[in-house]
Amino acid sequence: EPEVTQTPSHQVTQMGQEVILRCVPISNHLYFYWYRQILGQKVEFLVSFYNNEISEKSEIFDDQFSVERPDGSNFTLKIRSTKLEDSAMYFCATQGGLKASSYNEQFFGPGTRLTVL
Amino acid sequence: GIQVEQSPPDLILQEGANSTLRCNFSDSVNNLQWFHQNPWGQLINLFYIPSGTKQNGRLSATTVATERYSLLYISSSQTTDSGVYFCAVISGGYNKLIFGAGTRLAVHP
Numbered sequence: 001e002p003e004v005t006q007t008p009s010h011q012v013t014q015m016g017q018e019v020i021l022r023c024v025p026i027s028n029h030l031y032f033y034w035y036r037q038i039l040g041q042k043v044e045f046l047v048s049f050y051n052n053e054i055s056e057k058s059e060i061f062d063d064q065f066s067v068e069r070p071d072g073s074n075f076t077l078k079i080r081s082t083k084l085e086d087s088a089m090y091f092c093a094t095q096g097g098l099k100a101s102s103y104n105e106q107f108f109g110p111g112t113r114l115t116v117l
Numbered sequence: 118g119i120q121v122e123q124s125p126p127d128l129i130l131q132e133g134a135n136s137t138l139r140c141n142f143s144d145s146v147n148n149l150q151w152f153h154q155n156p157w158g159q160l161i162n163l164f165y166i167p168s169g170t171k172q173n174g175r176l177s178a179t180t181v182a183t184e185r186y187s188l189l190y191i192s193s194s195q196t197t198d199s200g201v202y203f204c205a206v207i208s209g210g211y212n213k214l215i216f217g218a219g220t221r222l223a224v225h226p
Contacts, residue, residue, distance in 0.1 A: 031212060043160070043203065045213040056213060089158050095212070104148050104207075105165035106214055111158055 002026045004109035006092050012115045016081050021112045023075040023092030030096035032075045033106065034067065036060070036088040043091065049075065082116045089113050119144045119208040123217035130194050130224045138189040138220045140204030148207035149180050150214065151189050155200045163189070163202075194224045 005024045013019050025032055034046040047057040049067055066078045075094075079086055092109040120143040130136055140149075151163040164171050164178040166187065171178055175194075180187040191198055201221050205214040 033213070035214070037158075042218050043205070043214075043216040045215070048212050050212075056211060058213075091160060093214075102165060104167075105150065105162070106148075107162060108152070108160040111160070113158065 004092055004094055004107055006090075006109035006112050008112060009110065010113045010115070012117065013082055015084060015116055019079050019082055019114065021077045021079075021090050021092075021114070023077075023094075023109055024073060025075055025092070025094035026097060026107060028097045029094040029107075031055075031094065031106075032067075032069075033093040033095070034077045035091045035093060035108075037091065037111075038088045046077075046090075079114075082114075084116050087114055087116045119146070119206060119215055121204060121206055121215055121217040123202075123204055123220050125220060126218065128220055128222045130222065132194060132196060132224055132226050134194050134224075135190070135192045136194060136222070138191070138202050138204075138222075140187040140189070140217055142185050142187075142204075142206050142208075144185070144208050146182065146185075146206040146208050148214070149187055150205050151178055151187070152203045152205065153198075153200050154203060154219070160203070191222075194222075196224050196226055198222060199224050 007022045032049040037043045047061045048055045089111045093106040095106045122141045153161045166180045168182045175192045177190045201219040203219045205216045
């Protein structure tokens with residue numbers, strides 16, 4: 001069964017450094033999302049992406065964050081200058097595809113655990 | 118915005134017991150999903166269920182959209198069922214999932 005993949009599984013970085021988190025969506029899916037979960041807390045929406053542009057973003061998604069599909073397959077989240085409070089699990093999710101019964105269902109990748117020191 | 122409340126926040130069971138997890142939401146929804154977060158942090162899709170009832174093995178879910186709640190039933194629980202169960206909804210013209218705070222389940226042998 002097709003699945004969303006994410007790399008790396010764990011990233012450790014120094015405060016102020018740039019990080020890029022990568023996601024490979026399920027083939028044929030049209031909608032892409034990033035969510036994050038700070039340890040012990042609920043999952044929070046960051047941004048949605050459709051037709052090569054951001055369709056919605058949360059207050060968390062400030063100028064330090066950006067997303068893109070650099071090659072039409074990967075979907076990336078970049079944090080320009082990481083802060084301690086960016087430490088969290090980051091999930092990519094995708095939606096859409098050819099199966100009508102699951103068109104609106106979002107499928108999540110395994111996550112990237114980001115640790116900012 | 119829409120509020121999503123899950124109960125109970127914590128649940129401890131003996132292996133073999135049954136349980137019911139509840140998700141209440143404050144507005145009409147276009148999408149409702151149940152997830153299991155395993156000890157490694159992965160979010161596993163359990164059900165996409167904006168309305169009606171579905172079953173998958175020992176798990177089943179019911180959403181009564183008109184009364185704004187959903188229930189997740191776990192029968193004959195196993196230690197591998199341990200983890201956090203999240204309910205998440207989409208409301209209005211948006212596509213973002215709004216998550217509840219989760220129910221933390223521990224199943225002991």
